[in-house]
Amino acid sequence: MRANSSLFIDLAALDRNTTAIRRAIGPGCRMCAVVKADAYGLGATRIARQLEESGADMLAVYSIAQAEAIAQVGVTLPQLVLMPERDMEVGSNAHRMLLAGRLALTIHGSSHAREVADLAERLGGVTIPVHLEIDTGMSRGGAAAEDAARALACISDARYLRLAGVFTHFTDSAGESGLSLRQDAQLEQFLRDHAAELRADTVVHASNSHAALADARLHHGMVRVGLAWTGLAQSRASDGCPIPLEPIVRWESQVVLTKEIEAGASVGYGSRWTAPRRTRLGLVPVGYFDGYPMSPDGRTRSVRVLAETPAGPTAHSVAVVGAVNMDQIVIDLTEVPAVLAYASGFVGMRVEVYGSDPAAANFLPTVAEASGTHSYDLLCRISPRIPRVHVGGSAIDRTIAEPIVSRLSHGAMSA
Numbered sequence: 001m002r003a004n005s006s007l008f009i010d011l012a013a014l015d016r017n018t019t020a021i022r023r024a025i026g027p028g029c030r031m032c033a034v035v036k037a038d039a040y041g042l043g044a045t046r047i048a049r050q051l052e053e054s055g056a057d058m059l060a061v062y063s064i065a066q067a068e069a070i071a072q073v074g075v076t077l078p079q080l081v082l083m084p085e086r087d088m089e090v091g092s093n094a095h096r097m098l099l100a101g102r103l104a105l106t107i108h109g110s111s112h113a114r115e116v117a118d119l120a121e122r123l124g125g126v127t128i129p130v131h132l133e134i135d136t137g138m139s140r141g142g143a144a145a146e147d148a149a150r151a152l153a154c155i156s157d158a159r160y161l162r163l164a165g166v167f168t169h170f171t172d173s174a175g176e177s178g179l180s181l182r183q184d185a186q187l188e189q190f191l192r193d194h195a196a197e198l199r200a201d202t203v204v205h206a207s208n209s210h211a212a213l214a215d216a217r218l219h220h221g222m223v224r225v226g227l228a229w230t231g232l233a234q235s236r237a238s239d240g241c242p243i244p245l246e247p248i249v250r251w252e253s254q255v256v257l258t259k260e261i262e263a264g265a266s267v268g269y270g271s272r273w274t275a276p277r278r279t280r281l282g283l284v285p286v287g288y289f290d291g292y293p294m295s296p297d298g299r300t301r302s303v304r305v306l307a308e309t310p311a312g313p314t315a316h317s318v319a320v321v322g323a324v325n326m327d328q329i330v331i332d333l334t335e336v337p338a339v340l341a342y343a344s345g346f347v348g349m350r351v352e353v354y355g356s357d358p359a360a361a362n363f364l365p366t367v368a369e370a371s372g373t374h375s376y377d378l379l380c381r382i383s384p385r386i387p388r389v390h391v392g393g394s395a396i397d398r399t400i401a402e403p404i405v406s407r408l409s410h411g412a413m414s415a
Contacts, residue, residue: 004285005253011393013246018054034226036062040379045073068093104129109143110150120160131165136183173211232375247356257283258345268322287327291381293371302361306350307340
């Protein structure tokens with residue numbers, strides 16, 4: 001199937017990000033890379049393989065099914081399942097992962113601890129490593145201190161449960177740091193109150209990406225990083241980042257049609273944009289079905305058009321005008337020099353929907369802020385129908401085996 005756009009994922013940049021994160025957290029702290037939701041839509045199996053090559057110590061996923069999919073491609077890193085799981089089939093891939101010591105489950109309270117202890121018995125007495133989650137304010141998963149104490153007692157008494165970790169989850173680590181410190185103090189108090197029930201090898205972890213990068217006091221024995229390895233760990237594009245991370249994601253499409261309209265003509269549903277002058281428009285086959293965000297408040301969005309010149313590659317930021325449609329957007333090409341055209345009316349010109357330049361208006365965190373959302377949301381929105389093209393690693397993988405040059409016929413990025 002011929003694709004109109006591709007999502008490029010730079011594995012070499014991922015490798016450098018992993019190295020930078022490990023350097024920032026220091027040799028005494030482990031790195032757990034979070035790859036839930038198919039690694040935020042970037043391809044969990046290939047991302048996990050690269051993270052393993054790059055030196056991650058552990059992976060975190062949401063469900064047992066996600067862990068099995070990653071293990072099936074040969075990834076041997078231990079994986080932590082965050083969802084409150086209660087069942088598993090004897091002889092399943094997950095069961096084999098337990099037997100090999102490569103799977104751990106999260107305990108969310110005392111009743112859940114009993115259910116997992118029963119599961120271990122049903123599996124024939126296999127030891128299940130568990131991480132107890134302490135709810136210090138997220139009010140999502142995990143257990144408040146009193147019930148967590150009962151869960152800890154259940155784990156200690158259970159024949160086939162092993163306390164491998166204790167952790168909490170910060171509610172706003174990208175915001176005011178005092179909140180994370182207060183949550184961390186609750187975790188520390190729990191650890192002091194129950195020190196006698198902890199094993200020597202029980203790992204403590206609390207920090208997600210922003211906390212891990214911002215405050216070494218919150219590192220404990222392990223950090224859990226997700227957005228950091230993508231290089232998009234800014235809460236806003238203007239925040240910057242305390243360590244040198246490289247965005248690993250670029251979304252490219254192309255111009256498929258152009259036309260000129262007169263001053264005063266409107267564009268799109270609701271006539272939200274009116275041409276202030278004679279305007280050259282370009283049609284790009286990307287819309288909200290593909291995951292490109294709508295802009296109900298009318299704020300300006302930008303993409304970049306890319307061209308090769310004798311002096312090297314050039315990029316021009318252009319506005320998205322009118323309403324975002326189901327499978328197309330319209331861009332204003334009027335200010336793009338006509339000399340860059342290589343086909344009738346710029347048809348075939350590459351369009352960078354999301355770019356990797358933090359200073360550009362189409363940088364994904366910048367688009368997320370303008371859309372009133374966050375980078376995770378925009379990453380996960382990108383439709384699976386957009387081919388993921390992994391470049392720059394020890395191997396090149398494509399979800400659709402089609403040469404890029406046949407999709408982006410002129411000046412396409414070489415994989």
